[in-house]
Amino acid sequence: MKIGVLALQGDFREHIRILRKLDADAVEVRMPKDLNGIDGLIIPGGESTSIGILMKRAGMDREIKNKHNDGMPIYGTCAGAILLAKEIIGNRQLTLGLIDISVKRNDYGRQIDSFEADLSIKDVGDFKGIFIRAPRIARFNNHCQILSELNLEPVMLRENNVLITTFHPELTGDARVHKYFLDMAQEHKELKDAPEDAANQNSREALLEL
Amino acid sequence: MEKGTYVLKKGLAEMLKGGVIMDVVNAEQAKTAEKAGAVAVMALEMVPADIRAAGGVARMADPKKIKEIMDAVSVPVMAKARIGHIAEARILEALGVDYIDESEVLTPADNKHIDKHRFKVPFVCGAKDLGEALRRISEGAAMIRTKGEAGTGNIIEAVKHTQMISEQILSLKNKSRWETGKIASEFKVPLSLIEEARKMQRLPVVNFAAGGIATPADAALMMLLGADGIFVGSGIFKAASPEKMAKSIVDAVVHYNDAEKLAKISSGLEGMKGIEIEKLEVKMQERGK
Numbered sequence: 001m002k003i004g005v006l007a008l009q010g011d012f013r014e015h016i017r018i019l020r021k022l023d024a025d026a027v028e029v030r031m032p033k034d035l036n037g038i039d040g041l042i043i044p045g046g047e048s049t050s051i052g053i054l055m056k057r058a059g060m061d062r063e064i065k066n067k068h069n070d071g072m073p074i075y076g077t078c079a080g081a082i083l084l085a086k087e088i089i090g091n092r093q094l095t096l097g098l099i100d101i102s103v104k105r106n107d108y109g110r111q112i113d114s115f116e117a118d119l120s121i122k123d124v125g126d127f128k129g130i131f132i133r134a135p136r137i138a139r140f141n142n143h144c145q146i147l148s149e150l151n152l153e154p155v156m157l158r159e160n161n162v163l164i165t166t167f168h169p170e171l172t173g174d175a176r177v178h179k180y181f182l183d184m185a186q187e188h189k190e191l192k193d194a195p196e197d198a199a200n201q202n203s204r205e206a207l208l209e210l
Numbered sequence: 211m212e213k214g215t216y217v218l219k220k221g222l223a224e225m226l227k228g229g230v231i232m233d234v235v236n237a238e239q240a241k242t243a244e245k246a247g248a249v250a251v252m253a254l255e256m257v258p259a260d261i262r263a264a265g266g267v268a269r270m271a272d273p274k275k276i277k278e279i280m281d282a283v284s285v286p287v288m289a290k291a292r293i294g295h296i297a298e299a300r301i302l303e304a305l306g307v308d309y310i311d312e313s314e315v316l317t318p319a320d321n322k323h324i325d326k327h328r329f330k331v332p333f334v335c336g337a338k339d340l341g342e343a344l345r346r347i348s349e350g351a352a353m354i355r356t357k358g359e360a361g362t363g364n365i366i367e368a369v370k371h372t373q374m375i376s377e378q379i380l381s382l383k384n385k386s387r388w389e390t391g392k393i394a395s396e397f398k399v400p401l402s403l404i405e406e407a408r409k410m411q412r413l414p415v416v417n418f419a420a421g422g423i424a425t426p427a428d429a430a431l432m433m434l435l436g437a438d439g440i441f442v443g444s445g446i447f448k449a450a451s452p453e454k455m456a457k458s459i460v461d462a463v464v465h466y467n468d469a470e471k472l473a474k475i476s477s478g479l480e481g482m483k484g485i486e487i488e489k490l491e492v493k494m495q496e497r498g499k
Binding site (some may be wrong): 008009011014045046050054078079090093105106109111112116117130149168172 | 217245247307
């Protein structure tokens with residue numbers, strides 16, 4: 001399976017290292033053409049303003065949205081989560097708007113308020129959450145599935161094929177969240193590779209009904 | 211819930227990788243930097259080129275000014291403290307800056323560096339060889355940058371420092387335990403740090419290039435030499451068009467390996483006037499070993 005990691009800025013190498021540990025084919029995505037043939041995309045931690053500006057300059061925002069419309073799974077960590085959100089409260093920077101949440105940037109405070117916390121993640125288990133100048137999810141649509149909470153506020157959410165964490169699994173060396181995402185990508189790949197069979201199946205069923 | 215851990219200190223530096231950190235002296239410059247795509251700004255009283263020209267004692271910036279810069283941008287704000295000046299560092303921590311640069315660009319306050327383990331806020335420090343880098347890390351620095359020679363617009367020192375560190379790490383590869391032990395005592399650092407650098411074949415923390423970067427090509431050169439990212443001091447706001455220079459250096463760091471793109475990025479810019487290293491009265495890199 002081929003997973004792209006947006007490599008414009010941030011800790012993309014840490015994501016790639018974890019993906020390779022899981023035997024995925026991880027590639028750096030810098031330009032629209034790099035999106036060809038990937039089964040999933042990770043938007044890493046970094047500075048969301050910087051990544052957003054670079055994404056726009058490279059014309060990546062539109063291409064990523066197209067890929068999302070095709071059903072390709074996307075996972076964003078911290079800055080990546082901000083960039084995927086529908087709305088950033090009190091800030092007009094660019095977002096892709098692919099998950100129906102509103103985030104507040106740096107809402108836990110500045111760097112001295114960055115923290116580590118023990119989390120429990122649905123279908124994954126106990127997990128060390130590393131929160132660095134993390135955003136807070138102030139609002140989310142009911143369609144979003146809450147996968148982990150901290151003090152009754154979501155820190156990991158999924159809406160269809162978009163997954164976000166406001167913390168950094170890539171800094172822990174623990175590959176289980178990435179495994180969760182790979183399973184999403186695998187499911188999408190199987191669906192994508194099978195349409196012909198499905199179509200045949202449908203027409204056969206249609207014939208039988210006749 | 212734990213705060214101020216070394217994982218969190220190193221973690222923020224990881225987030226800055228592949229980015230450009232720009233020196234700014236006021237809120238307006240900070241906004242220009244953020245708009246250009248800077249990953250962080252460094253708040254200081256004067257850019258290094260002006261510090262050089264002004265002479266005298268260079269100190270931490272006015273907290274009022276730092277606060278204005280913090281209020282103006284959403285990216286992390288760093289600020290410089292003098293080497294060994296614990297009180298300046300404590301003031302910066304109280305202000306809530308995101309990173310402190312214990313910097314040779316300011317006039318040192320002590321021959322010894324700050325014990326950075328005692329702070330919750332992370333520190334970045336300059337180094338010109340592996341010994342300096344590992345000494346700063348053992349004192350608690352969570353990020354390293356080359357010293358280069360700040361305020362000169364001359365890249366040679368940053369190149370030398372990066373290459374020196376790389377060569378020294380490479381030379382650890384085939385050393386026996388006895389030899390690395392000797393190096394550890396020569397460097398005055400714990401053996402565990404030498405072993406970590408030997409095993410990883412890089413510094414155990416994020417390593418940026420700094421000191422003399424004046425053009426997109428300079429930034430690309432440092433990335434080609436293996437830097438994780440770039441600090442630009444005087445190079446932006448001493449350029450003919452700071453907005454354009456800022457944006458171009460950001461782009462050059464992303465596309466450092468694409469010469470055709472770099473040719474476009476580098477076109478129509480006018481960099482700061484540089485100084486030859488031999489002609490300098492003060493070599494900032496000699497401060498704080």
